[in-house]
Each structure stands twice: as structure tokens, then as C-alpha cells.
Amino acid sequence: MAGQSEMTSPVPVRGSKPGAKRARARRRVDLLIASALPVLILAVWQTVGSIGLVESMFLPTPWQIVKGFRELAVTGELFQHIGISLGRAAVGFSVGGAAAFVMGIWTGFSRRAEDMIDPSVQWLRMIPNLAIGPLIILWFGFSETSKIIIIAVGSFFPIYINTFLGIRSVDNKLYEVSRVLSFNSFQQVRRLVLPSSLPHLLLGVRLSLAISWLSLVVAELIGASSGVGHLILYASQNARTDLVFVGVIVFAVVGKAVDSLVRYLDRKWLKWRDGYRG
Amino acid sequence: MQALHNIELDVQEGEFITVIGPSGCGKSTLLRIVAGLDLEFQGSVTLDGRPIGGPGIDKGFIFQEPRLFPWLTVEKNIAADLSLRSSEVRRKVDELIELVRLTGFEKAYPKELSGGMAQRVSIARALLRNPRVLLLDEPFGALDAFTRAHMQEVLLDIWQRNGTTMIFVTHDIDEAVFLGNRIVILKSRPGEIRAKMNVDLPHPRKKVNSSFQTFRYQVLSEFEKVDELNWGESGAGI
Numbered sequence: 271m272a273g274q275s276e277m278t279s280p281v282p283v284r285g286s287k288p289g290a291k292r293a294r295a296r297r298r299v300d301l302l303i304a305s306a307l308p309v310l311i312l313a314v315w316q317t318v319g320s321i322g323l324v325e326s327m328f329l330p331t332p333w334q335i336v337k338g339f340r341e342l343a344v345t346g347e348l349f350q351h352i353g354i355s356l357g358r359a360a361v362g363f364s365v366g367g368a369a370a371f372v373m374g375i376w377t378g379f380s381r382r383a384e385d386m387i388d389p390s391v392q393w394l395r396m397i398p399n400l401a402i403g404p405l406i407i408l409w410f411g412f413s414e415t416s417k418i419i420i421i422a423v424g425s426f427f428p429i430y431i432n433t434f435l436g437i438r439s440v441d442n443k444l445y446e447v448s449r450v451l452s453f454n455s456f457q458q459v460r461r462l463v464l465p466s467s468l469p470h471l472l473l474g475v476r477l478s479l480a481i482s483w484l485s486l487v488v489a490e491l492i493g494a495s496s497g498v499g500h501l502i503l504y505a506s507q508n509a510r511t512d513l514v515f516v517g518v519i520v521f522a523v524v525g526k527a528v529d530s531l532v533r534y535l536d537r538k539w540l541k542w543r544d545g546y547r548g
Numbered sequence: 549m550q551a552l553h554n555i556e557l558d559v560q561e562g563e564f565i566t567v568i569g570p571s572g573c574g575k576s577t578l579l580r581i582v583a584g585l586d587l588e589f590q591g592s593v594t595l596d597g598r599p600i601g602g603p604g605i606d607k608g609f610i611f612q613e614p615r616l617f618p619w620l621t622v623e624k625n626i627a628a629d630l631s632l633r634s635s636e637v638r639r640k641v642d643e644l645i646e647l648v649r650l651t652g653f654e655k656a657y658p659k660e661l662s663g664g665m666a667q668r669v670s671i672a673r674a675l676l677r678n679p680r681v682l683l684l685d686e687p688f689g690a691l692d693a694f695t696r697a698h699m700q701e702v703l704l705d706i707w708q709r710n711g712t713t714m715i716f717v718t719h720d721i722d723e724a725v726f727l728g729n730r731i732v733i734l735k736s737r738p739g740e741i742r743a744k745m746n747v748d749l750p751h752p753r754k755k756v757n758s759s760f761q762t763f764r765y766q767v768l769s770e771f772e773k774v775d776e777l778n779w780g781e782s783g784a785g786i
């Protein structure tokens with residue numbers, strides 16, 4: 271979509287100063303609308319709830335949600351749930367990501383391993399995470415293990431695919447340099463393959479983290495006695511819709527924070543890259 | 549496809565061979581074969597009587613393009629697999645950075661360098677290893693006249709001090725005469741040796757000397773003979 275709008279936007283014509291001025295003014299208006307819109311929505315939402323147009327059990331007002339948030343925050347219950355959820359996501363991501371990394375390196379380096387293993391992986395990749403949830407519950411029960419497996423499975427594929435791609439994208443010209451400089455295999459991996467596949471790897475990590483965060487919801491909704499997913503389920507069963515909203519917002523905020531962290535590392539570690547930065 | 553044909557060249561230890569020839573005649577290919585990077589060829593290439601099985605630390609190679617690791621700074625590119633924490637490596641790297649006139653750019657990334665600067669980094673990287681044989685593929689092609697003259701002096705100095713065997717590809721006749729103690733002239737399609745000429749000019753050579761100019765004309769006329777031969781061959785073929 272962004273590309274399309276860029277293509278159709280008028281090309282600035284040399285010497286058309288009034289046109290440029292008008293474009294600037296338009297951008298200012300756009301910005302104003304962009305920041306006013308959420309405020310407007312919140313105001314309408316609050317009003318609709320306050321005058322009793324909509325049942326608060328159906329749609330709580332923003333203020334009720336804030337109060338619900340404070341209620342959970344004061345007792346510390348909220349942060350306990352967030353901590354537990356983050357812990358699960360971290361363990362699941364680590365297990366799935368590590369396995370994916372090892373397998374990606376294996377199939378990346380060995381054509382034979384690729385021919386033997388990759389087709390099966392591509393098949394398994396197409397199975398939606400939700401579909402295997404019940405199976406894993408059947409095999410492992412409503413245990414911590416099954417939650418971690420669900421998350422691990424979800425975070426496996428992006429890292430696997432991107433590790434593989436990263437290794438295969440090593441520049442042959444630099445590979446020749448490594449041969450001329452007599453790098454041994456270990457040095458070739460450490461000084462050539464890993465750095466040149468780092469951009470791919472970080473992309474894989476980002477995608478995987480997002481998926482493990484989503485899988486966490488699945489895992490915790492299926493059956494848990496703690497965690498943000500449990501909080502949402504419990505609140506909805508007890509007609510506390512305001513707390514459901516609190517849980518949903520927490521998922522969004524924490525997810526975005528984790529993603530921003532990885533993007534920060536991305537910029538820090540890849541500052542040597544000479545690519546288009548938009 | 550056959551790029552080279554019937555190449556026979558015997559290089560003595562400590563020689564400075566310069567190779568000139570038109571673009572696409574197979575100069576890079578020849579160097580790659582000597583380096584052990586290309587193993588699909590007919591014939592034999594030996595070093596000390598042993599066939600070359602692959603690249604090695606005793607054979608330095610400076611590629612036609614810089615080929616730096618984009619994620620490493622200038623000094624780390626030069627050190628590559630050697631650790632800059634070793635004081636010996638540190639000292640040599642600093643020396644080389646000064647030698648190739650890149651002082652102040654130690655911490656710069658390749659994307660911040662000009663083409664000529666990047667090429668000087670790759671030259672320093674090869675020199676750090678102090679190889680027995682140094683293969684250079686148009687290493688000074690991207691340099692301005694002054695930097696080029698300086699780098700030529702640097703190379704001659706290293707050759708005279710260390711006795712490194714040099715095989716130096718260029719398309720600049722002046723450069724070939726200035727540096728080499730033997731010039732190999734290639735012709736294209738198929739890439740063959742047209743002439744080998746000994747350069748019996750004493751060092752230090754001066755490009756403005758009449759003996760230098762006389763020799764330069766000899767090489768040039770050899771080149772023109774190459775052109776005539778090419779014409780003659782295609783003429784006879786039709």
C-alpha cells in the first residue's frame with residue numbers, strides 16, 4: 271500500500287513553489303487529524319458508555335478500563351501475570367529458537383541435509399498453531415510442558431527459515447577472500463557466515479518473538495491458572511469486561527516493547543550495513 | 549569455455565613479473581589459477597615443484613575489487629583472523645595503515661570509504677601476511693596518479709626488502725615497465741602469451757629517463773604487433 275501511494279503521489283515540479291507550500295500545509299493538517307483521531311474516538315467511546323447507550327459489561331468505558339488496570343496494579347496481581355507470561359514465552363522461544371538455529375545451520379551448510387530434511391519442515395510449517403493445540407494437550411495434559419511446546423513450535427519456523435537463508439546468502443566473493451586468507455572452518459563460520467547472515471537472523475528472531483507471543487495467548491487460553499491469557503479468560507467468565515480489555519492492552523504493549531528492543535539491537539549491530547533506509 | 553590457451557611461464561623466486569593485456573584476455577583467470585582458486589583447468593601449476601592444491605597463506609592475493617568485510621572496520625579488515633590485541637599484530641597493522649596513507653580511518657567502515665581507499669585497505673590486508681608469492685590483479689586501477697606512484701614505491705620497497713615474488717596484472721604499460729623485471733604480454737581470444745620481455749633497467753627507475761622511454765616504446769611496438777597479428781589472423785580466416 272505504501273509503495274502504491276508513493277507511486278501515485280505527484281512528482282514535485284521544479285519552480286512550483288506554491289505547490290510545495292500547499293503540500294506542506296496539507297501534511298500539517300494530516301498530522302493534526304492523525305493525533306486528534308484517537309482522542310476523538312476515546313471521547314465518543316466514553317460518552318456512549320457514560321450516558322448508558324451501551325451496557326458496560328458489553329463495552330466498558332475507557333475510564334472503567336483505567337480503573338480496572340489500577341485495581342490489578344495495586345495488588346501486584348497484574349505484574350505477577352505479566353511475569354509468568356513473559357517467562358513462558360521466553361522459555362518456549364529459547365527452546366524452539368535454539369532447535370531452529372541448529373537445524374537451520376545444518377541444512378544451510380549441507381546440501382544433503384537440505385534435501386533430506388527441508389521438505390518435511392516445509393510441510394509441518396503449513397500446520398496452523400491452533401490446530402495442534404488440542405493434540406499437545408492430549409499428549410501432555412494441561413501442564414506447563416504443553417504450553418512451552420506450543421510456544422516453541424510456533425517460534426521454530428521463522429528462525430529456521432531465516433538461518434537457512436542467511437547462510438545461503440553469503441557472498442561468494444567474500445568466501446573466496448576467506449579462502450585466500452586461509453580461514454579454517456571455525457573461522458569461516460565465526461568471521462564470515464555469522465556476520466553476513468546476522469541481518470537474516472535478527473529478522474527471524476523478530477518474527478519468532480511475535481509468533482511466540484501470539485502462541486502464548488493460545489496456550490494460556492486453552493488452560494492455565496496464571497498468566498495474562500488466564501487473566502483474560504477468568505475476567506470474561508466473571509463478566510469483568512474491563513479486565514479483559516486490560517489483558518488485551520497488556521499483550522499489545524508488552525509485545526510492542528519486545529519488538530522495539532529487537533529493532534534497537536538490529537540498528538546497533540547492523541550499523542555497518544549500507545542499505546536503503548527509507 | 550576456454551579463456552586461456554597454451555600458457556607457459558616459469559617464475560623464479562624473487563622475480564617481479566608484470567602481466568599486461570587487453571580487457572577480457574584472461575589476466576584475472578590466470579592469477580586465479582596460480583592462486584589455487586580455480587581448479588578446473590588443464591595443465592599444471594607448481595610451486596617449488598609441488599602442484600598447487602588450493603589457496604594458502606604463502607600466496608597472497610589482491611583482488612581486482614576491494615572485497616572488504618562490510619561489518620569490520622578498516623583495522624579489523626586488515627587484521628581479519630588475526631587478533632588486534634596481540635601487540636605484534638597491532639604494531640604491524642598501524643604501520644601498514646600509515647604506509648597506505650589511511651591514518652585517521654582506522655575505525656571507519658567500508659561503506660564510508662572511497663573505492664581507492666577500500667582498495668588500499670585490501671592491499672594492506674595482503675601485505676600483513678607477508679606472503680612468499682603476492683598475486684596482484686590491477687591493484688592500483690582505482691587510484692589517482694599521486695597515490696598510485698606512492699603505492700608503486702611501497703610495493704617496490706617491500707619487494708626489495710623481503711624478496712617477495714610478485715605477479716602483477718595491469719593494463720598500464722608505464723606501470724608494467726616501472727615495476728617489472730619481466731613483462732608478459734597477453735593477447736585475447738584465446739588468451740595466449742604473445743611476448744615475454746626482460747626489463748634490464750636498474751632501480752630506482754625514473755619514468756622521464758630516456759632509457760625508460762626507449763623501453764616503453766619497445767613494449768608499445770610489441771603491443772602493436774599483437775594488434776597486427778590479430779588483424780592478420782582474422783583476415784586470413786575470412
Ligand SMILES: Nc1ncnc2c1ncn2[C@@H]1O[C@H](COP(=O)(O)OP(=O)(O)OP(=O)(O)O)[C@@H](O)[C@H]1O
Nearest residue numbers: 549551569570571572573574575576577578612719
Ligand atoms: N566465471 C566465469 N565463467 C565463465 N567465463 C568467465 C568467467 N570469468 C571470466 N570469464 C571469461 O574469461 C575471459 C577472461 O576473463 P578475465 O576476467 O580473466 O579477463 P581479464 O583479462 O582479467 O579482463 P579485465 O582486464 O577486464 O579484468 C573473459 O572472456 C570472460 O568472459
Ligand SMILES: [Mg+2]
Nearest residue numbers: 575576612685
Ligand atoms: Mg581482470
